[in-house]
Amino acid sequence: MSSEARHSWSAAAINDAQQAEWVGFLHREPFVIDAYSLGFTVGVREDYSYQSSLRNVDVPIEMLDNDFRNPDLGRYIERFEQYEPSVGMLGDAYDRQEARRYNQAARELKRKFPGIEVIIVPKCHEAIEEIDEDIVLGYPMGYSDQTADEYTDIVDWRGRRVHLLGASPTKQYPVIEELTQPRVTGEEPADIVGVDWNGIHLAALHGEYFSPHGYGSADHLSIRETVRESLRHIKSYWKSQGVWPTTETDRNPLTAEPMDPVWAADGSRATANGLEDAIVVEYENGQILAYRNQHERDRIEYRAGLIPTKGHT
Numbered sequence: 045m046s047s048e049a050r051h052s053w054s055a056a057a058i059n060d061a062q063q064a065e066w067v068g069f070l071h072r073e074p075f076v077i078d079a080y081s082l083g084f085t086v087g088v089r090e091d092y093s094y095q096s097s098l099r100n101v102d103v104p105i106e107m108l109d110n111d112f113r114n115p116d117l118g119r120y121i122e123r124f125e126q127y128e129p130s131v132g133m134l135g136d137a138y139d140r141q142e143a144r145r146y147n148q149a150a151r152e153l154k155r156k157f158p159g160i161e162v163i164i165v166p167k168c169h170e171a172i173e174e175i176d177e178d179i180v181l182g183y184p185m186g187y188s189d190q191t192a193d194e195y196t197d198i199v200d201w202r203g204r205r206v207h208l209l210g211a212s213p214t215k216q217y218p219v220i221e222e223l224t225q226p227r228v229t230g231e232e233p234a235d236i237v238g239v240d241w242n243g244i245h246l247a248a249l250h251g252e253y254f255s256p257h258g259y260g261s262a263d264h265l266s267i268r269e270t271v272r273e274s275l276r277h278i279k280s281y282w283k284s285q286g287v288w289p290t291t292e293t294d295r296n297p298l299t300a301e302p303m304d305p306v307w308a309a310d311g312s313r314a315t316a317n318g319l320e321d322a323i324v325v326e327y328e329n330g331q332i333l334a335y336r337n338q339h340e341r342d343r344i345e346y347r348a349g350l351i352p353t354k355g356h357t
Contacts, residue, residue: 053226053233061224061233064287065161066131068107068240069275074331075245076103078272082279083292085131085238090123095329107131107240117149124153129160131238133182133209136165143174150179161237163207169196177204180237185219186210198222202231207238213281214256216241220287239287244274249328256281266353267328326353 087107165182
């Protein structure tokens, strides 16, 4: 292999390959509201919704994940047609036949919805060969029954469009470098089109926020504030590494933030006068409710499985 072949990919080409088109955060309200306003591509799994309990909120489903524990391609396509996301994670292909089936479904979706991106996750080496070049390959890293390094070599992903699934940004970036940096064998770099990670909510429930330098204590913050702090660190980190998308969609903040953040437990607006004698409680899901008395609070918390944040017991 000549020196020219080994170094045929310029620094500019590698930078372009590492820059993502989206950074995903798949969760529910109110956390998705903050992610959306920060520029993350937001969405849910097909069997979920945003579990909306906040008024005056209109956050789109931009990315639709599949129910990997109970996959059903027909059901997923039905949900896709309902939500019309811009990115669809179609499913995991464990063999050639499954890869061909998902590939055909992806072709039909792209024909019906021009401009969308479809992700298929190959869960065996042979599946990669069955997935068309314009379909994004999902590279499993985080919460998965198999991770990509168990059944493929990094070279199998080179020259393809790739989305990294799961794991923290500081674990994802070394993989991005492996997928894009020059190799002595001269393979084309992978095109990193997207990354996602949702683990910051679990960390928040344990009283910690993510930062590139490690997890920090968030005992002084609410669950929502903790998740928001992690999201800010993630965005800052990806910007510093040149992965954060340069083209960000203009978003009207009025569509992403509730105008009335406190609501009475019966669904009516908790007015200033009504709050004077009310029991106001903030919950781990970020919701704030006002109760008329302790009996009402006990009944609704039990029925809805609500868990107060620290300081609201």
